[in-house]
Amino acid sequence: MSASSEKYEAVIGLEVHAQLLTRSKIFCGCSTEFGAPPNTHVCPVCCGMPGVLPVFNRRVLELAIRMGLAAHCTIAPRSIFDRKNYFYPDLPKGYQISQYETPLCKGGYIELPGDGDNGGPTRIRLVRIHLEEDAGKNIHAPDCSLVDFNRSGVPLTEIVSEPDIRTPEQAGAYLRELRSMLRYLEVSDGNMEEGSFRCDANVSVRPRGSDSLGVKTEVKNMNSFRHVEHAIAYEIERQIELLEAGERVVQETRLWDPDRGVTRPMRSKEYAHDYRYFPEPDLPPLIVPPDLVEQIRIAMPELPAARRARYTSEMGLTPYEANVLTQEREIADYFEAVLPGLKNRKAAANWVMTEVLRVVNESGRGVAQSVPAPAEVGSLLKMVEDGAISLNAAKTAFAAMCKSGKNAKATVSELGLLQVSDEAAIAAACDEVICAEPAKVAEYRGGRDKLFGFFVGQVMKAMGGKANPKIINEVLRRKLAAS
Amino acid sequence: MATDSFRLTITEARELLRKRELSAVELTRACLDRIDAVEPLLNSFITVCADEALAQAREADRRLAKGGAPPLCGIPLAIKDIYATRGVRTTCASKILENFVPTYDATVIARLRAEGAVFVGKANLDEFAMGSSTENSAFGPTRNPYDTQRVAGGSSGGSAAAVAADQCLGSLGTDTGGSIREPASFCGVVGIKPTYSRVSRFGIVAYASSLDQVGPFGKTVRDCAIMLRSLAGADPADSTCSTRPVPDYEAALSGEVKGMRIGVPKEFFVEGMQADVENAVRAAIAHYQSAGARVVEVSLPHTQYAVAAYYLIATAEASANLERYDGIRYGVRVEADNLLDLYRKTRARGFGAEVKRRIMLGTFALSTGYYDAYYLKAQKVRTLIKRDFDQAFACCDLIATPTAPTTAFRLGEKMSDPLQMYLSDIFTISVNLAGLPGLALPCGYDAEGMPIGLQLIGPAFGEEIILRAGDAYERSGVLTRKPAVV
Numbered sequence: 001m002s003a004s005s006e007k008y009e010a011v012i013g014l015e016v017h018a019q020l021l022t023r024s025k026i027f028c029g030c031s032t033e034f035g036a037p038p039n040t041h042v043c044p045v046c047c048g049m050p051g052v053l054p055v056f057n058r059r060v061l062e063l064a065i066r067m068g069l070a071a072h073c074t075i076a077p078r079s080i081f082d083r084k085n086y087f088y089p090d091l092p093k094g095y096q097i098s099q100y101e102t103p104l105c106k107g108g109y110i111e112l113p114g115d116g117d118n119g120g121p122t123r124i125r126l127v128r129i130h131l132e133e134d135a136g137k138n139i140h141a142p143d144c145s146l147v148d149f150n151r152s153g154v155p156l157t158e159i160v161s162e163p164d165i166r167t168p169e170q171a172g173a174y175l176r177e178l179r180s181m182l183r184y185l186e187v188s189d190g191n192m193e194e195g196s197f198r199c200d201a202n203v204s205v206r207p208r209g210s211d212s213l214g215v216k217t218e219v220k221n222m223n224s225f226r227h228v229e230h231a232i233a234y235e236i237e238r239q240i241e242l243l244e245a246g247e248r249v250v251q252e253t254r255l256w257d258p259d260r261g262v263t264r265p266m267r268s269k270e271y272a273h274d275y276r277y278f279p280e281p282d283l284p285p286l287i288v289p290p291d292l293v294e295q296i297r298i299a300m301p302e303l304p305a306a307r308r309a310r311y312t313s314e315m316g317l318t319p320y321e322a323n324v325l326t327q328e329r330e331i332a333d334y335f336e337a338v339l340p341g342l343k344n345r346k347a348a349a350n351w352v353m354t355e356v357l358r359v360v361n362e363s364g365r366g367v368a369q370s371v372p373a374p375a376e377v378g379s380l381l382k383m384v385e386d387g388a389i390s391l392n393a394a395k396t397a398f399a400a401m402c403k404s405g406k407n408a409k410a411t412v413s414e415l416g417l418l419q420v421s422d423e424a425a426i427a428a429a430c431d432e433v434i435c436a437e438p439a440k441v442a443e444y445r446g447g448r449d450k451l452f453g454f455f456v457g458q459v460m461k462a463m464g465g466k467a468n469p470k471i472i473n474e475v476l477r478r479k480l481a482a483s
Numbered sequence: 484m485a486t487d488s489f490r491l492t493i494t495e496a497r498e499l500l501r502k503r504e505l506s507a508v509e510l511t512r513a514c515l516d517r518i519d520a521v522e523p524l525l526n527s528f529i530t531v532c533a534d535e536a537l538a539q540a541r542e543a544d545r546r547l548a549k550g551g552a553p554p555l556c557g558i559p560l561a562i563k564d565i566y567a568t569r570g571v572r573t574t575c576a577s578k579i580l581e582n583f584v585p586t587y588d589a590t591v592i593a594r595l596r597a598e599g600a601v602f603v604g605k606a607n608l609d610e611f612a613m614g615s616s617t618e619n620s621a622f623g624p625t626r627n628p629y630d631t632q633r634v635a636g637g638s639s640g641g642s643a644a645a646v647a648a649d650q651c652l653g654s655l656g657t658d659t660g661g662s663i664r665e666p667a668s669f670c671g672v673v674g675i676k677p678t679y680s681r682v683s684r685f686g687i688v689a690y691a692s693s694l695d696q697v698g699p700f701g702k703t704v705r706d707c708a709i710m711l712r713s714l715a716g717a718d719p720a721d722s723t724c725s726t727r728p729v730p731d732y733e734a735a736l737s738g739e740v741k742g743m744r745i746g747v748p749k750e751f752f753v754e755g756m757q758a759d760v761e762n763a764v765r766a767a768i769a770h771y772q773s774a775g776a777r778v779v780e781v782s783l784p785h786t787q788y789a790v791a792a793y794y795l796i797a798t799a800e801a802s803a804n805l806e807r808y809d810g811i812r813y814g815v816r817v818e819a820d821n822l823l824d825l826y827r828k829t830r831a832r833g834f835g836a837e838v839k840r841r842i843m844l845g846t847f848a849l850s851t852g853y854y855d856a857y858y859l860k861a862q863k864v865r866t867l868i869k870r871d872f873d874q875a876f877a878c879c880d881l882i883a884t885p886t887a888p889t890t891a892f893r894l895g896e897k898m899s900d901p902l903q904m905y906l907s908d909i910f911t912i913s914v915n916l917a918g919l920p921g922l923a924l925p926c927g928y929d930a931e932g933m934p935i936g937l938q939l940i941g942p943a944f945g946e947e948i949i950l951r952a953g954d955a956y957e958r959s960g961v962l963t964r965k966p967a968v969v
Contacts, residue, residue: 044587048807050580050688051567051589053721083803085849087826094806147811276849278858281692281800283722 008243009208010236011216012171012201013163016178017156018188019134019196020063026133026155027054027097034194038139038148046153048092053282056081060131060155063187064104065288065296067157068129070181070303073108075293081131081280086273089147090136098158100277103130104286110161110181111305112173113323121305124174125162131286132156151195157187163202163213168232172225175199176327180304184329192224199228203235205243214239215249219263221256231256235263307332315345324353330367331357337374341382348381355395359402372401372408380408387468393417421468423475426459429467430475433458444480455480489517489649493558493706496652500547500557507547507557510652511540511601514559518603518650521969524631527645529564529574529622531604543599554709556599561645561654564605565612566592566697567686571602575688576610576620579808579815579833589686590718591655591697598713603651607641610835611805612662612690614638615907618898619837626894627670628967629933633891636666636907639700643670646700647967653710654700659691660793661887661911663698664923668886668936671925671967673953674700675707676911678944679918680725682711683718689804691797692723694915704924704953708732711946727944735947736954741775743952746879750786751910756888763927763935764885770961771883771952781875781882785867789913790905792868794841795848795861796916802845808833840901869917876942881949884910886923886936914940922949924957928965 025032028045045052068075082100108126136152138145159178165171179190179197190197204216219235222228234256239249254263304326311322326332335352342348356371363370371377380397383389389397389412397411404411412418420426433455434441444451459472488496488510499505515533522528536559543557562568565575567585569592574580588596595602609619617625617640625640627633628648635644639656643666646654656663658676667674675698682697689695699710712733717726747768752761772778810816810829817828834842848857875882887907897904914921919940926937937956941949956962 044585047812049567049585049587049813050573050575050583050807051565051585051686052587053685053723055720055722085803085806087806087809089809089811089822092807092812094809095803274851276803276846276851276854278799278803278849278854281723282689 005237005240007208008205008236008240009210010166010232011163011204011206011213012165012232014161014165014171014174015200015202016159016175017198018067018159018178018182018190020060020155020157021186021188022057022059022063022155024057025153026057026060026131027153030153032154034196036150038146038150041150042152046092047149048094054097054280056283056286057155061104061286061288062292062296063185064129064131064157065293066185066300067159067182067187068105068108069293069297069300070185071105071108071110071126071129071159073105073126073129075288076102076104076106077288077290078102079104079286079288081283081286082277083280085276088135089145090138090152092136092149092152096133096135097280097283098132099130103128104288105129110174110177112170112177113305113308114319122170124164127160127162129157129159132158163204168229168236171201171232172229175225175228177304180327180329184301184303201228201232201235203232203239204249205236205239215251217249217251217263218253219256220253220266223258227256227258230258230261231263234261238263301329304329304332315349317346317349321349321353324357325349331360334367334371334374338378338381341378342385344381344385347384348378351377351381355398370402372398372405376401376408380412383408383412387421387470388412388419389417390419390469393419393466416466419466419468420463421471423471426463426467426471427475427479429459429462430455430472430479432462434479441480452476452480487513489513489652491652492702493555493652493709494703496558497554497709501552503547507540507543507601508537510557511536511559511603514603514649514651517648521628521648521650524969525626525628525635525644525648525650526623527606527625527635527641527648527650528561528604529576529607529620529641530572532571532602535571536601536603539599539601543601546599553598553713555595555713557601558653559601559603559651560595561604561606561642561651562592562602563608563639563642563654563656565608565657565688566655567688568592568602568605571605573605573688574622575612576608576622577834577838578621579829581621581815583814585686587686590683590720591714592686594713606639606645606654609638609640609662610838611688611801612638612657612659612695613801613837613841615661615665615904616892616897617641617666618894619835621835624894627891627933628969629671630891630931631969633893633933634669636669636887636891638662638666639674640666640670642700643667643672643674646670646672646702648969652702653706655710655714656698656700657687657690658696658698658911658915658921659694659797660915661908663700664886664911664921664936664938665907667700667923668925668934668938669891671928671934671965672700672702673704673707673922673924674698675711675922675946675950676914676920677711677715677946678725678920679915680723681920681944681946682714683716683721683724685718685720689800691800692804693800694793694797696915704922704950704957705733705736707922708736708950708954711950725944730947732947732950735951737951738955738958740771740952740955743771743776743881743948744879745771745776745778745952746781746875746882747778748781748783748786748875748882748884750783751884753888753909756885757890757929759927759929760885760887760889760935764883764937767926767937767956768883770956770959774955774959776952779879781879783868783871783875783913785864785871786913788864789868789916790909792861792864793908793912793916794844794905795857796865798841798845799848799858800845802842802849805834805838805842837901865916868913872913872917872919872940872942881942881945881952882940884938884940886910886938890929890931890933890935910938919943920946920949922953924953925964926956926962932965934965
């Protein structure tokens, strides 16, 4: 952080568009599937043909309410759709059906995980969560421009935060938490590459300690969490430099250029709109029956924040560990399914964070498709706990299980990984090693403690690597000490 | 018989078709011949669908032969060219949709198709239903069958003229501010605008979504009742469409008006209205009284604000509804160097003057800084107008008024003065703002022989009572209908 940036504080608000996980679009029956050939998931309604009318997909309502409840919002018993008017080739009706004055969800907050150093969790308040339809996609060829309307009418929620965020890192943490919540709730897949999770940032800076807000810019076109953090960091520095040079920040929309690592202003024509919002006459008001909200509330899964709290307070995990384990619901569920019968939860946590996550990440597939069932990992760890196999043997077995799909017991016995805990056999091996290396024994007894490891290694080698190292240690120490 | 079967009503033709004394093909051919004969004088149609109509008629004959065919099976109808018709171009009388052929049917078209109705053609209208004379058509004006120097009314002028001139037995129009009732009045036919939400709007090219409503034209009230029953009813593709059961409107035509309370609003008899119109409407009301109805004076005090409120709400909605005509996906496109110019040139060339005027009015009414003063205020006026009607219907069963302040005016007479043109709908507009049903039927002729229209307004979903009252008047024989001169 430069000296001048010490003088300033950034004020950041984020607008996130998350695609809802419905099979069909928000106002017609077309599929929402990603990646289909252009203009194959289209009909007269989502292409804005003359005379067609929208019909609201009720599934959208349930998903959005789920997110609203998770973010502690007030769910409006009656909200309305509005038309947001602007011309663009990817917007077939010339207006987007959205919600303006009466969003479905108001207020609420997202709780960011504490990092353990700076104390407890941070709350980022929300302004609103509303429903809207996505636009199509313009594709620019060298000699012409084309439009693909497959995405037109895909249901979105727009989640708007208060300007409570202060740093690029916090913006990243907010987005990760939001994405994690959406995935826990099965409201959105949160996939940034496929465009089902998009973010715009409103950024301004002000002298540290000031209550008033500086002039903000809106930054768009950020396609990953890293881009968001970089773009915001760049924008903060840019604004500070302007102010330090005695210049003013211009209120404008800027695009993040990931190749050059800068933001640049959008041409004014691209955004100078008076959207002329007015109530959508083709749709009746959206009435939310109170019992629907209760039904959804009762069926809510445990959210990441609650899990994190449980992991630290009940299991004694560190905030870091709790955070890593809870980011994806699949992983947290997996971790909890490993636990039954195990005493050492910390060891289980470590195993999931290292071994399981490594394989899952490398495979690029889902948990169920890449690692053995959690009960099998549990039984593997139980064997370690009981001293039946070594930690290294467990890793070997795990790798084999990932490939073969066989269970833990069969794998351990097939690979002959069961370790010898028979003290008599280990003692015999120790005696052999001691007899075979009289010189080293003398050195050790003369004070070269470091040689202990050598003896352990020799005994282990003599026993084909399967002896229980704890028992080897005990026996060797005893035998080497006795002279 | 067969050669002038085009003069039949739907009620008459239905009987002959069922008894197989007339075939749908004969009837359709008679109408198509009639169209050929009088179309050069009238210009009721943008597209005549002779081949399709005959094919539909042949199919209808097969169904009629089997017996038990639905009421409109084999009946030749004209469709306002604002209804999407699969495979038949749907222009909205606009250059911008000159060659637009929908891949889908409007819900009501699909229903009529399923009944075996025959579509003889797509009727002329004011561009995008914006107008009161059918002069705002990119395909030329429709002329009045009672006097070809006069307008047919609008915006459903083609649909009204086609029925008046016996080019079809019935037709479909749309009514946003009077677009069925005013031309029905001008052309001496019957037209009903049902309660908002009674009939599906899916596939009807939108002008003003909160006001647009589908309705039929017929030679008689009974014909309209028959058609309305086939049109009305819930539609999963239109979420604003009512799910109320559809009554048998024809069964409601008892001919009885005894004890009916007919409200007469003083605000609808204004200075400057044509004396013949006032006299004919008052005579019709007196007839009801003599037939046993009670006439009560009612007040609709906010009527004077209706036209102003309408031209803010309707144009605001239109400004958004017409945004989709951008030259990108369908319709006319004028190529340009950049996107903005493509939009500008396409829309400048594609839309006519009245459409542009209304888009500008509506865009202005919705703009930041003006929204509250115009759009929002107009919505408040709309609420007051609805309340006026609620209060009036507390002491009457239906309301009787003139349909229009004058009979059909001359072609070109009001084209240079949009405000005068807008006032043609002064008696019909408040009914749309309140979402109520309104029936227009002939109740006399002025000194020059032009038809005069009586308007009967019902409470929401009160179609049965206004149809019953209209039919009773018609059946009383108090009015001798004059045929059109064409």
